[in-house]
Amino acid sequence: MDWLTTTDHKKIGTLYLHTSLFFFVLGGIEAILMRWQLMRPNGTVFTAEQFNQLFTMHGTTMVFLAVMPLSAAFFNYLIPLQIGARDVAFPRLNAFSYWVFVLGGIFITLPIFVWAAPDGGWFGYAPLSGRTYSPGPNMDFWVLGIQILGISSLAASFNFATTVINLRAPGMNMMRMPMFTWMSFVTQFLIILSFPVVTIALVFLQFDRFFGTTFYQISAGADPLLWQHLFWIFGHPEVYILILPAFGLVSEVLPTNSKKPLFGYPVMAYSGILIGFLGFGVWAHHMFAVGMGPIADTVFGLTTMLIAIPTGVKIFNWIFTMWGGSIRFTAAMKFAIALIAMFTIGGISGITHSSPPSDLQQTDTYYIVAHFHYVLFGGAIMGIFAGIYHYFPKMYGRKMNESLGTVHFWLNLIAMNLTFFPMHFSGMLGMPRRIYTYDAGQGWETFNMISTIGAFLLAPATLIFVYNFFRSKKHGEVAGPNPWDAPTLEWSIPSPPPEYNFAKIPMVSSRYPLWDLTHPERTSEIPHTQSGWEDAKHQTGEHDMAPMHIETETKTAKELGIPMPSSTIKPFFVALGIVLMFAGLVFLPKGMHIPAFALMFGGSAMWIGFLYAWLTTPLEDHH
Amino acid sequence: MSHENAHAEHYHPTWKEYKWVALILFLITVVEVAVYYIPGATSHAAFVPSLLIMSAVKFAIVVMYYMHLKYDHKLFRALFTGPLAVAIVTLIGLLFLFSKLAIRLAGRGA
Amino acid sequence: MSASSAEAHGHHYTTTGLDNRKIAIWAFIGSECMLFASLISTYLIYKGKSVVGPFPHTPWTDPSSGKVYPAILNIPVTSASTFVLLMSSLAMVLALAAVENKGKPLPPGSGWWDKALTSSKLWLWMTCLLGAGFLAFQAYEFTSFVHEGLTIRRNLFGSSFFTLTGFHGAHVTAGVIWLGTLLAIDYKRGLQPSDALNVDIAALYWHFVDVVWIAIFTLLYLIPD
Structure with missing residues (x-):
């Protein structure tokens, strides 16, 4: 009940972490099943239809239910701690985001257990995903599920954008924010700007499927490219939504374990902004094969090449951060370094398809699958693992087992490369994506066999991680407030942090406030000012704040007189109402009008009622 | 982040300004509709640009005065104009990609 | 007992000195820009692509039945509803000003108009009624279009027109409910200058919806095929 x-x-961050790890394992199982089918030519493990559902749900699960919410787990847990805040700007909205995510995740996942899952790909290309070509309820679950998950992401993005803008501790100006907070901040704006577009594309598809509109009906004169454009205007920023938080995490892990400040901090921040901005101008490189004409091809090819520059800058800055440092190879550090290497491979194969003529050879082949798994598995997942190993002690007060972490790392790295590296070759040999089987004698057998072996090895790697994760919660080595000797605010408070985070809000005077106290020699070249302190004193007096210090307070919020938001069930019921409302639509095409309208009206009444109750109740009990 | 900005948000225009703003908005709308009814105007080359300019002016006036962005914290200006710019550029990009122009150029290239 | 000075001042410390809610509503409005840009783009992309009528600006003869469908858009009616929505924005700013200035004494010699300007209830009522009036115009427009043979399923024009203007109408409806709630609070306990921020946020949303209509009116209604 407490958790509800x-x-x-x-x-909420912990909830996100566990839920999305569950979905990560589920998406992984779907992947392994696909590799089982593709292990040999003419595989018969699954039917074509089942295979379609597997790859659709693997993509959908990994993007929307694993990597995004894993990032959200870190947004939740870390952003307030890193900027010196006691919570996010809208704590109840935050709970709402989580519950919409988990209920939406259940909604979109359940059908796979009865082989009725979405089967039109994670990109759901219309008109293929329209009623004519996807008559069953499968794609209904997808179109409604993604719509629901979008609500969660959008609500969270307004929340975190506001948190970063407005809840930074005195002196924590923008150019002092930890790089994870910076990259998360950029990510929020990518969500704010890209999700509305997919919302509209999905609304059209929903209207087409449920109410017979003509948005994607070719016979009515519709343009088959409309969906593709709208989807990729969302879809390309989405890939930066997946990778930027991981970039942020390794930007915390690398300096801490190199015992050096991050190399080129301002350039890192600016290149993050530039990636975010350019991310909106490259979408059509997903569509070179449709024939957009030389102007569009040239423009989108060039912007795609351009976006490699800020990304490359980041790679070099991480390497220079390690250069000359005294490196400590923790499990987190190994994963962070692996991100640099693996993402570079994925980045380079990415540049090979920024050129339209070259892309035409690669598009829709396994080469593309190889590329985006190097950036998503090799990038986002490696970064998230680095983040979990690094921040586990902060969350649970205990370290994860380093030996198991090292085994997990090597097995994971080897298995990942075994799985995805051969796909470059099978792709170049012409093996198309998304086929459920293939004939022998095309030179693909060996590569597919290796890929499948790799995928099978990823399972034990992940199992070791999961075992380590749950075991370490109870039996891990006890960690102090700052086991890695890290420089940022979240390490200046006890592990796990008390409910109020900071008994006194720290007044920050540099980019690495904790190293100012523990290792002043490391931060001597960084500017130190007290800018922002005066304004803070002017607003509230100094009562609640103190110059940078290490907190050992173990009192409760009540004893310290810190007002905390009260617990409430209302966000849960608002979320439930919204999901029920959408779920009602599934019954509509079946002619089951009574359950359809009962769910839609009942759900609407539920969320509107609880929303009113929520908005008219103050956040904190005033005692 | 500075004091001036934090205090500047408290200035809002009053009835004296609002009534002029409303009048200007009303007059521009009247002109827009009137132009639409001038015989032959809709096929004139200047018709669409002039309508776009007039509605852009209305848009800007409402945002600056009614949404008091002109007097408010610069942060709000950034939060609005940034996404608006992305939205307009995306819209123009999409219109180009679907236009006869892009298709004609594609034909010539092939 | 909580005795933090932040509470004594009635607010928490924020970095910018601004209220969280106002930052969030501007971020939300930024997001809405993309939402309506997608809708408007689609309408414009599909302009002139419908294979059957009726069409917005030109009559259409059904080749199979010989029936003539007139140009569907009714510019005079929409001009009137545009005017109504513009005026609702004026009422909205006056409502906000009335809340902000509540309790301030009127200068001597003030007339009935100055007194009227101080009534937040009056201006909230005006805003709600004008908003509802706009919705009434839209309901009339939609039903008459359906009678003339344009439904959301009929052609690309119908699908994109009803979805775009319907989304806008849904935003107006949400705004009317929001303002109605503020009005109810005003009757219950009286909106005070300390509530100005709540009214301001609703007002920003309301004006944004108005601004979207300014764009729609020009792009959909006035610019011909």
Whole structure:
């Protein structure tokens, strides 16, 4: 019950972490099943239809239910701690985002267990995903599920954008924010700007499927490229939504374990902004094969090449961060370094398809699959693993087992390369994506066999991680507030942090406030000012704040007189109402009008009623 | 982040300004509709640009005065104009990609 | 007992000194820009692509039945509804000003108009009624279009027109409910200058919806095929 009603960003972060790890394992199982089918030519493990459902749900699960919410787990847990805040700007909205995510995740996932899952790809290309070509309820679950998950992401993005803008501790100006917070901040704006576009594309598809509109009906004169354009205007920023938080995480892990400040901090921040901005101008490189004409091809080819520059800048800055440092190879550090290497491979194969003529050879082949798994598995997942190993002690007060972490790392790295590296070759040999089987004698057998072996090895790697994760919660080595000797605010408070985070809000005077106290020699070249302190004093007096210090307070919020948001069940019921409302639509095409309208009206009444109750209740109990 | 900005948000225009703003908005709308009814105007080359300019002016006036962005914290200006710019550029990009122009150029290239 | 000075001042410390809610509503409005840009783009992309009528600006003869469908858009009616929505924005700013200035004494010699300007209830009522009036115009427009043979399923024009203007109408409806709630609070306990921020946020949303209509009116209604 406590977990259902919590508004504490740390608890919500933990919920996100566990839920999305569950979905990560589920998406992984779907991948392994696909590799089982493709292990040999003419595989008969699954039917074509089942295979379609597997690859659709693997993509959908990994993008929307694993990597995005894993990032959200870190947004929740870390952003307030890194900027010196006691919670996010809207704690109840935060709970709402989580519950919409988990209920939406269940909604879109359940059908796979009865082989009725979405089967039109994670990109759901219309008109293929329209009623004519996808008559069953499968794609209904997808179109409604993604719509629901979009609500969660959008609500969270307004929340975190506001949090970063407005809840930074005195002196924590923008150019002092930890790089994870910076990259998360950029990510929020990518969500704010890209999700509305897919919302509209999905609304059209929903209207087409449920109400017979003509948005994607070719016979009515519709343009088959409309969906593709709208989807990729969302879809390309989406890939930066997946990778930027991981970039942020390794930007915390690398300096800490190199015992050096991050190399080129301002350039890192600016290149993050530039990636975010250019991310909106490259979408049509997903569509070179449709024949957009030389102007569009040239423009989108050039912007795609351009976006490699800020990304490359980041790679070099990470390497220079390690250069000359005294490196400590923790499990987190190994994963962070692996990100640099693996993402570089994926980045380079990415540049090979920024050129339209070259892309025409690669598009829709396994080469593309190889590319985006190097950037998503080799990039986002490696970064997230680095983040989990690094921040586990902060979350649970205990370290994860380093030996198991090292085994996990090597097995994971080898298995990942075994799985995805051969796909470059099978792709170049012409093996198309998304086929459920293939004939022998095309030179693909060996590569597919290796890929499948790699995928099978990823399972034990992940199992070791999961075992380590749960075991370490209880039996891990006890960690102090700052086991890695890290420089940022989240390490200046006890592990796990008390509910109020900071008994006194720290007044920050540099980019690495904790190293100012523990290792001043490391930060001597960084500017130190007290800018922002005066304004803070002017607003509230100094009562609640103190110059940078290490906190050992173990009192409760009540004893310290810190007002905390009260627990509430209302966000849960608002989320439930919204999901039920959408779920009602599934019954509509079946002619089951009574359950359809009961769910739609019942759900609407539920969320509107609880929303009113929520908005008219103050956030904090005034005692 | 500075004091001036934090205080500047408290200035809002009053009835004296609002009534002029409303009048200007009303007059521009009247002109827009009137132009639409001038015989032959809709086929004139200047018709679409002039309508776009007039509605852009209305848009800007409402945003600056009614949404008091002109007097408010610069942060809000950034939060609005940034996404608006992305939205307009995306819209123009999409219109180009679907236009006869892009298709004609594609034909010539092939 | 909580005795933090932040509470004594009635607010928490924020980095910018601004209220969280106002930052969030501007971020939301930024997001809405993309939402309506997608809708408007689609309408414009599909302009003139419908294979059957009726069409917005030109009559159409059904080749199979010989029936003539007139140009569907009714510019005079929409001009009137545009005017109504513009005026609702004026009422909205006056409502906000009335809340902000509540309790301030009127200068001597003030007339009935100055007194009227201080009534937040009056201007909230005006805003709601004008918003509802706009919706009434839209309901009339939609039903008459359906009678003339344009449904959301009929052609690309119908699909994109009803979806775009319907989304806008849904935003107006949400705004009317929001303002109605503020009005109810005003009757219950009286909106005070300390509530100005709540009214301001609703007002920003309301004006944004108005601004979207300014774009729609020009791009959909006035610019011919």
